[in-house]
Amino acid sequence: MWDQEIRQMASSHAIMASGVFMATVVPAVLVPGFSVYGTHLLWLYSVAGAVAVVNITLFWLLGVSSPTKKHTITYKVSRLVRSCLYLLLSCLFFHTVVILYGAPLLETALETFSLAVLLTSLTTLRCVCVLGPNVQAWIRVFSRHGAMSVWDTSLQMVVGCSVVGAWLGAFPIPLDWDRPWQVWPVSCSLGAVIGYLTGLVAAPAWIHWHRKHLTYKIK
Amino acid sequence: MRIRSSVFACFCLILEVLGIALFLRGFFPVPIKSSFSSKSKLSDVPPEPFTGRSLNSSKVPDALFKRVVIVLIDALREDFVFGPNGRKYMPYIRHLVERGSTHSFVAKARPPTVTMPRIKALTTGSIPGFIDVVMNLNSPVLLEDNLIWQAKTAGKRMVFYGDDTWVKLFPKHFMEYDGTTSFFVSDYTEVDNNVTRHLDSTLKRDDWDILILHYLGLDHIGHISGPHSSLIQPKLMEMDDILKKIHGSLILKEAEGALPYLLVLCGDHGMSETGSHGGSSEHEVNTPLVLISPAFKKKVGMEKPSTVEQVDLTPTLALGLGLPISQNSVGRLIQPVVEEASLRDQLRFLHLNGHQLSYLLKDSMPAYEKEEGYEQFRVAEKSHGNWVKLVVEGNTSEVLANMGKKVFKQYLEALRAMSAALSKQLGKYDMYSMVVGMVLVFQLLLLMLLAMPEALSSASEVDLPVSSALLSLPFYLLCLLLSSVHVLVCTSAESSCYFCSLSWGLVFGAVALSSALLCILVSMAARRGAKPPGKSPSHGGVSGGWSLSxxxxxxxxxxxxxxxxxxxxxxxxxxxxxxxxxxxxxxxxxxxxxxxxxxxxxxxxxxxxxxxxxxxxxxxxxxxxxxxxxxxxxxxxxxxxxxxxxxxxxxxxxxxxxxxxxxxxxxxxxxxxxxxxxxxxxxxxxxxxxxxxxxxxxxxxxxxxxxxxxxxxxxxxxxxxxxxxxxxxxxxxxxxxxxxxxxxxxxxxxxxxxxxxxxxxxxxxxxxxxxxxxxxxxxxxxxxxxxxxxxxxxxxxxxxxxxxxxxxxxxxxxxxxxxxxxxxxxxxxxxxxxxxxxxxxxxxxxxxxxxxxxxxxxxxxxxxxxxxxxxxxxxxxxxxxxxxxxxxxxxxxxxxxxKRSSVAVGHGCYCLALLRSVPAAAYVVLVTALRYHLFIWSVFSPKLLYESMHTLLTAAICLFFTTMEQSRSSSRP
Incomplete structure (x- = not known):
């Protein structure tokens, strides 16, 4: 039914995944002494940046976001400003949640905030790209039976997988193995990125598998 | 039989508590204690064996040492002294070990390698089991027979400086003491200075017989930065200097003709590669034991130290100081320490040690006479008697010396066998009781799981096919089968088993219960299987239908x-x-x-x-x-x-x-x-x-x-x-x-x-x-x-x-x-x-x-x-x-x-019982599977106690639930 869109989605997800891959490999070549554990924050920012750039470019090119009714420059600027505001708020939100989960309040604030930035770039950024800065639409998509298009379903899956990945990533921390990836926030950010990649793979596959049963309400 | 789900849950949970109790009884080895609560007295000491008239002295042989200084360094690992780095870390001690008149051993500590049980082991000679540690939580004073008490009773004056665990264990035993707390792990200089500051004045004085020093600094360093940290060397060198000072002043005090001194360097436990302790890895268990005294022969070079048990120090010190060996000690005399004494004295020492061990064996084992060690000891005692008779008669032939050596060997064999038998009894699990408890717990858990749809239905009632199960042929066959298995296991078991020692009525009750449960389980499973699973009535349970939120x-x-x-x-x-x-x-x-x-x-x-x-x-x-x-x-x-x-x-x-x-x-x-x-x-x-x-x-x-x-x-x-x-x-x-x-x-x-x-x-x-x-x-x-x-x-x-x-x-x-x-x-x-x-x-x-x-x-x-x-x-x-x-x-x-309270209370009670039994049952199996795990005593066993206590508490709460629901339903009609 949505063969065209599924193919589009699969290829764009492949590009996003390769973006994450490049963000890991390129600094390893360019920056001396780069490693995922050792210079973790650097890796984290490079992944976050790559994901952001790839997402914004791809969704802008694809034009998935609901077509804007107005084309005035002020409207566009206000949309941009609101998007940035939402992204910032989402960073703060994730930071708070991570602290509520037990991260130290002050000592590792930078690490915690970096994790929040990564999570934002993996989840909220995609929301902004797909749905625009529109909280009502976000609530609709994330309530039950709220997806209205293939992209909404993929958004649900990718966001869900990233968050669950980060959640699962916290489990190895109490183990007494003394490995470099047990240091805060390495396992969580690794979990989030792995979850994100899983979501990227799983979403088109799942939609392709269920394409006969998928029905979407028309707005 | 239809019963309400709260009653059902309550019943299951109470039986489960019984199952867990049985499991616990099998899991925790009962500590060996002699049944007399009194302490060994000098008057109880057996006379020297003698065939013929018993005119012989029944007194303990004279002390070998006048003064004893025990330097206990917390977490002193064996390779800190004997290892390749020993020369660098503790040069003076290493020199003495190689060239001085010393004996060195590797003393094996038993897990849990934690300070308090180790101190108990060193002073009582027994091996405190885990349950012992728990039982004595509320009374810190050590009431068992121990070396310190014996020394005090014999009028020895003791001085103690160091870890205040000692002061808690022996509150009134020391003439002078100063306890330091090990509360601040990050402090590793002050704790030791607090001990050393007393040293000079004490060493100058002459009014003490036993001096005990317990240094904590090394342990703290281990906890902070591990055994390879750069802090280790200066700390060990500080310890070496202290030992040098003590040794020097002991040599100065040495008077001609008087009994010699004894300086003991030991550790309570070792240190793992990460710097912690409590488990049973090689590094945590192996501690050095160095005995220094002019009474020993001078060494000529570095020998590989032989291995002894940590508890062996207790009888050795007791005999060396002329004290009775404490009753529950499972240690055996470290023979090289007394090798300079006359053969008669040596045999006497071994006899005393053997006598004490044989008494402990008699007390803690019903079938003690079958023990190899006990028989050997009887034989040795008899030939010892003959030997003494010949000596008293003035015989001095070659035959006598050979015979003495033979008796000596017999004693050593007997001691080894008895000590091994006693320690083995400690480390053994009573598998049969554990399995019976586990089976019971699992049957109940399965029963609860199978009954879940009914228990959480709107009627909140469970239909148990009790009467049909009790009247069926398989039930009686199972009863017979299990009883015969019980008889078979109990007659073939070598070690004592708690479940076998229960009375027949109780055992038969358990057998009948278990087989009834099995029959009920099978018939319920069959009933469940007969119904098409998709069409079972929708229940308000956790897994309500297919759409899970x-x-x-x-x-x-x-x-x-x-x-x-x-x-x-x-x-x-x-x-x-x-x-x-x-x-x-x-x-x-x-x-x-x-x-x-x-x-x-x-x-x-x-x-x-x-x-x-x-x-x-x-x-x-x-x-x-x-x-x-x-x-x-x-x-x-x-x-x-x-x-x-x-x-x-x-x-x-x-x-x-x-x-x-x-x-x-x-x-x-x-x-x-x-x-x-x-x-x-x-x-x-x-x-x-x-x-x-x-x-x-x-x-x-x-x-x-x-x-x-x-x-x-x-x-x-x-x-x-x-x-x-x-x-x-x-x-x-x-x-x-x-x-x-x-x-x-x-x-x-x-x-x-x-x-x-x-x-x-x-x-x-x-x-x-x-x-x-x-x-x-x-x-x-x-x-x-x-x-x-x-x-x-x-x-x-x-x-x-x-x-x-x-x-x-x-x-x-x-x-x-x-x-x-x-x-x-x-x-x-x-x-x-x-x-x-x-x-x-x-x-x-x-x-x-x-x-x-x-x-x-x-x-x-x-x-x-x-x-x-x-x-x-x-x-x-x-x-x-x-x-x-x-x-x-x-x-x-x-x-x-x-509003729908009666049903809700029933559901709540059932869920609570189920939530408690799932982890409890899983944990029981886990602990059984991990019973040889490194952390079984330090991590898993305490958790097992917590789990059982929590289950007991939940059973009480469920009982309360049931009465609440009862009152509601009884008031309704």
Missing amino acids: ELDVLLLVGTAGHTLSLSASSFVEEEHQVWYFLLNTLCLVVFQDVCRKYFRERRANIGSFEDEAYLLPSNEGDAVASPLADLGVTDAGSEKWLALATPPLTLACCRLLRSLNQTGVQWAHLPDLGHWLNSLEHKMVLSLFAALSLALIYFLVQRRCSWVSKIALALGLLGVYSYRAAVGNVVFPWHHGGGNMSKGTVEARFVYVFVLGILFTGSKDLLRSQVITADARLKSRGLWEIYSGVVLLVALLFRAHNLPVLCCCLLVQTLMAQFIWKKLHYDAAQTTIMHYWFGQAFFYFQGNSNSIATVDISVGFVGLESYVEAPAFFLTALSTYAGPLLWAAHLVCYLSSE
Whole structure:
């Protein structure tokens, strides 16, 4: 039914995944002494940046976001400003949640905030790209039976997988193995990125598998 | 037979407790103790064996040493002295080991390699089992027969400097002592300087016989930075200097003709590669033992030190000092120490040691005569007698010397065999009892799982095919089979087995129970299988139908995941992290549910869903009637915002409480709010916190009480504050006496009176509602009063800095009950699981952990003049499990106030029982599988005790549930 869109989605997800891959490999070549554990924050920012750039470019090119009714420059600027505001708020939100989960309040604030930035770039950024800065639409998509298009379903899956990945990533921390990836926030950010990649793979596959049963309400 | 699901759950849980008790009995080896509680006396010492007339002296041979200095260095690893780095670390000792008149050994410590059990082992010569450590939690004084007591009785003057564990164990034994606490692990210089500062003056004096020094610094360094840290070398060199100084002054004091001195260097346990200890790895177990005395032969070069047991030092020291060997010692004489004595004396020493071991063997083993060692000892004793006779008669031939050597060898063999038999008995698990207990627990768990659809149905009744099972042929066949297996196992077992020693009636009861359960299980499974699974009546259970909400998924995954996580020792140590994590996620999911509900409704209002729009006003009407009026909020529109604010507030509370008490193992040393509040300069803040918490507790609890209990509650809470002030935890505003700390007995008893009063009022209301009026409101008030009585008691028992925990607990309960559980229509099963999770998390918020060390024993003394076993145990258990208990009590109150209360209470009871038995059963299997794990004694066993205690408590709570439901259903017809 949505063969065209599924193919589009699969290829764009492949590009996003390769973006994450490049963000890991390129600094390893360019920056001396780069490693995922050792210079973790650097890796984290490079992944976050790559994901952001790839997402914004791809969704802008694809034009998935609901077509804007107005084309005035002020409207566009206000949309941009609101998007940035939402992204910032989402960073703060994730930071708070991570602290509520037990991260130290002050000592590792930078690490915690970096994790929040990564999570934002993996989840909220995609929301902004797909749905625009529109909280009502976000609530609709994330309530039950709220997806209205293939992209909404993929958004649900990718966001869900990233968050669950980060959640699962916290489990190895109490183990007494003394490995470099047990240091805060390495396992969580690794979990989030792995979850994100899983979501990227799983979403088109799942939609392709269920394409006969998928029905979407028309707005 | 149809029974209600609460009765069913209760029955299952009680039987499960019995199964676990049987398992525990098999799992924890009973410590060997001689049955006489007295101590060995000099007059009990057996005479030297002699064939013929017994004219011989029955006195212990004379002491070999005049003065003994024991230098115990905590966590001294064997390779620090004997290893390749030894020459660098401890040059002087190493030189003595190679060239001096010394004996060196590697002494093997037994796990748990923790200081206190090790000190006990060194002084009593017994091997303290794990259960011993637990049993002696409340009486720190070592009451068993021990070397120090023997020395004191013999009039030896002892001086002790070092770890204050010794001072606690032997409070009145030392002529002079100075204990240093090992509280601040980060301090590794001061603790040792505190010991060394006494050394010079003590060494100059002449008025002591035994000097014991216990240095803690090395252990602290190990904990901070491990065995390869750069701090190790300077510390060991400092120790080496101290030993050099002691040795030098001992040599100076050495007088011609007098008995020589003995300097002992030993470690209590080793240090693992990460610097910790407690387990049973090579490095933790192997400690050096160096004995230095001019009585020994000079060494000519480095020899590979032979291995002895740590407990062997006890009889060696006892005999060396001319003291009786303490009764429960399983050690054997370290023979090289006495090799310079005459053959007759040597044989005498060995005989004394053997005699003591054979007595212990006789006492602890029913079949002692079959033991190889015991027979060998009898033979050796007889030939020893013959030998002595020949010696006394003046025979000096070659034959005599050969015969003496033969006796000597026989003795050594006998000692080795007896000591091995005794130690083996300690390390053995009683597998048969364990398996029987485990099978019982598992059958019950399966039964509960199979009965789940029925138990959670709207009728809340379980149909057990008891009569058909009892009358079936397989049941009798199974009974026969199991009985024959029992006979077979018990007749073929070599070691003692608890289940075999039970009386026949009990065993047959267990056999019949087990086979009946098996038959019931099979027939229920067959019934389940016969029904098409898809068409089973829809039940309100956790797995309700095919559409699981996120909450259900989380609750199921969380329960299963937590059970699985128990298989990793780190997750057992850090179990609180798992619960905090799950609880946070639960709150977030609930938050999502709340958001969904209220935002959905708004959309529904805007849209055309009129039925929901109808529902909304009625909801709000309810809200105005009950919760908001109670809380003094009258604005109906604010209900939504309060509901939305509840989960974030709960999260914030949890975050706060989490930093109140750092618990677990890895991060336990981090500073927390609790320490900050308890420090002296913050006493004012602590007082304010406590007062505020108590006020809030009153405000939260009083709203559903009758006026009598309101007053009682208020007075009781005031009493709690004055108790804390009397004990000296908090400041009393108009009382500046200061300094005179009492035990606060009067204040505590004052509170007890009110607790009893409130409990009495509550039970009176309950009884009245049951017998006379069948009034639901009276009943729920009675329940609430009992609940508030428990709250008051807990408030009294909690330490001052933990009062915010209680306060937050009540706050979260109130908010969740008003705005979440009622409004979102969670069913009884979901509510029960959430209550259980909260209960678990609050268990850790109070500062508990899965190690025995965090049990606060001082609670047992609140309001008591002295230690009385029963109330102390009750109070300690209550305060330890206050979190789970309060949440369970709240669950009863909440469920019985619901409209369809009878069914809800039944479901709640069943779920609670199931939630408890799943981890308990899984853990029993896990522990059995991991029984040879490195951390079995340090990590898994304490957790096993916690699990069993919790199961026992839950069984009691379920019993309460059942009576609550009973009264309701009996009052209905």
